Amino acid sequence: MQHKILIVDDEPGVVALLKDYFEINDYLVFTARDGEEALKQAGHEPNIILLDINMPKMDGLEVCRRIREFISCPIIFLTARIEDMDKIAGFIAGGDDYVTKPFSIDELGARVMAHLRRENRRSGNTRIRFEDDLVIDYAAHTVHKGEEEIPLAKKEFEIIELLSEYRGQVFDKERIYERLWGYDAEGDCAVVAEHIKRIRSKFKSAGVGDHIETVWGVGYKWKEKA
Numbered sequence: 001m002q003h004k005i006l007i008v009d010d011e012p013g014v015v016a017l018l019k020d021y022f023e024i025n026d027y028l029v030f031t032a033r034d035g036e037e038a039l040k041q042a043g044h045e046p047n048i049i050l051l052d053i054n055m056p057k058m059d060g061l062e063v064c065r066r067i068r069e070f071i072s073c074p075i076i077f078l079t080a081r082i083e084d085m086d087k088i089a090g091f092i093a094g095g096d097d098y099v100t101k102p103f104s105i106d107e108l109g110a111r112v113m114a115h116l117r118r119e120n121r122r123s124g125n126t127r128i129r130f131e132d133d134l135v136i137d138y139a140a141h142t143v144h145k146g147e148e149e150i151p152l153a154k155k156e157f158e159i160i161e162l163l164s165e166y167r168g169q170v171f172d173k174e175r176i177y178e179r180l181w182g183y184d185a186e187g188d189c190a191v192v193a194e195h196i197k198r199i200r201s202k203f204k205s206a207g208v209g210d211h212i213e214t215v216w217g218v219g220y221k222w223k224e225k226a
Contacts, residue, residue: 003116004028006046008038008063009078010055014101018050021105022112035063042067047119048112053079053090061093068094068153072141074115075154078103084188091191094153097182134208136164150206155180156199159192163212163222172219196220 005027007018012033019029030046032038035058038051049071053060064075076097077090087098096115099108135144141157143150152160158180163171171179177189200210213223 009052064093
């Protein structure tokens with residue numbers, strides 16, 4: 001299957017380099033030079049997005065926030081920023097990986113392939129009902145209360161997926177971060193607590209009980225049935 005990739009960067013040379021590389025490797029490539037064009041190109045439903053942060057009209061963080069509730073594909077930020085707070089902001093906005101410029105194009109290609117393989121492995125999972133009114137659909141990456149879908153960002157769903165598949169097992173923040181963001185991710189495991197806070201808020205708004213239990217001093221686990 002030919003994968004679709006969206007490349008968003010305001011540097012023409014970077015766009016041209018990446019477009020040539022991924023087309024040679026049999027990707028269907030879409031490009032954008034600013035945030036507004038990125039939103040339009042996202043309508044092509046890419047399998048993965050490479051997204052620069054510093055762009056005119058709308059920066060990459062805002063683009064990510066705008067599309068994340070509707071597009072679940074992996075998003076890799078490309079940027080010259082190196083401050084930890086910038087990296088954390090990118091993950092909170094819904095990004096999945098962070099590559100700083102200048103970068104090795106072969107390493108970037110390998111990261112893209114790794115994210116796509118992970119997505120393909122998840123696509124074979126089946127729908128599982130854990131509670132009377134809570135349904136986790138692993139194939140569609142959705143959570144429903146009855147017939148109503150609870151809106152979740154990609155990383156929020158992945159946390160639910162990890163904890164619910166290992167019901168009762170405790171995961172510390174560092175382990176969750178390494179499993180979902182990668183061992184070499186340039187960020188901070190504190191972002192895990194922020195994501196879980198958002199999951200709980202969305203569950204509460206939907207009238208769903210708190211299925212994630214905090215094990216103080218240790219980590220988090222999906223609550224076992226009473």
